[in-house]
Amino acid sequence: MSLKVREAAVELFSRQGYDGTSMRDIAKRSNISVANLYNYTDSKETLFWTLMKAAVEDLMHEQREALSHETCSAARFVVFAYTHAKHHTTHAREVVRLGNTPMESLSPDRADKVRAVRDEYEGMFRAVIGEGLKDDFLKTDHYVLANRAILQMGVGISLWFHPEEVLTSESVANVYAAFAMAIVGYDSDAHDRTCAAGTECVAATTWMKWAPGR
Ligand SMILES: [Zn+2]
Structure with missing residues (x-):
């Protein structure tokens, strides 16, 4: 997983909680598209x-x-x-x-x-x-x-x-x-x-x- 995605996900999960964080939020914070984010992981749960x-x-x-x-x-x-x-x-x-x-x-x-x-x-x-x-x-x-x-x-x-x-x-x-x-x-x-x-x-x-x- 790219460091950018990793850091964005940790920050968002930490601040907003698991339920309050969407794949869209993580993609946006990582400056990549949602479709691209799914190249790194098959779901929010797997990423978490x-x-x-x-x-x-x-x-x-x-x-x-x-x-x-x-x-x-x-x-x-x-x-x-x-x-x-x-x-x-x-x-x-x-x-x-x-x-x-x-x-x-x-x-x-x-x-x-x-x-x-x-x-x-x-x-x-x-x-x-x-x-x-x-x-x-x-x-x-x-x-x-x-x-x-x-x-x-x-x-x-x-x-x-x-x-x-x-x-x-x-x-x-x-x-x-x-x-x-x-x-x-x-x-x-x-x-x-x-x-x-x-x-x-x-x-x-x-x-x-x-x-x-x-
Ligand atoms: Zn001792």
Whole structure:
């Protein structure tokens, strides 16, 4: 798909919503004819799906890359929460607004696929939380809700974050990572005793510097 069409579609879907955006709008914004737009995609739904899938896959790729540098399970948790929050300060519109499109607007088959992509991302985080629980670095009886709460909290950044604000992407992401640690009951004593990197670990430094109430 051409970059022009892609950008036009993301912008319009984000601003006007899925239902409020027509193929004619997208063609007009891309400076091409409606007939030409159908050379790129067979329907609005396919176009939406292509963008949504690409957005979530980009985010998963970013997460895999970030996780690949960490072996400590607490560090992996922090890095995932940080990356999730940071992503939503910069790629806000794409994932969020596309991701929040009402499922009833989509055909059942396509809605299932959208759910599956979201579930895959949630599952990635669930696995990371699971590692931390197993190591006793994280302590919560509510890991399924903790998972959703942390992801939704991060997604919400895109509703208010503006790059020109005093807060930087990094500081917001750091604070949100510390909030996430509090939600899952991060045990800094258990971590610092066991982790090979000890207080040098990214989990320990994030907690020491950004933990709520410190
Ligand atoms: Zn560690």
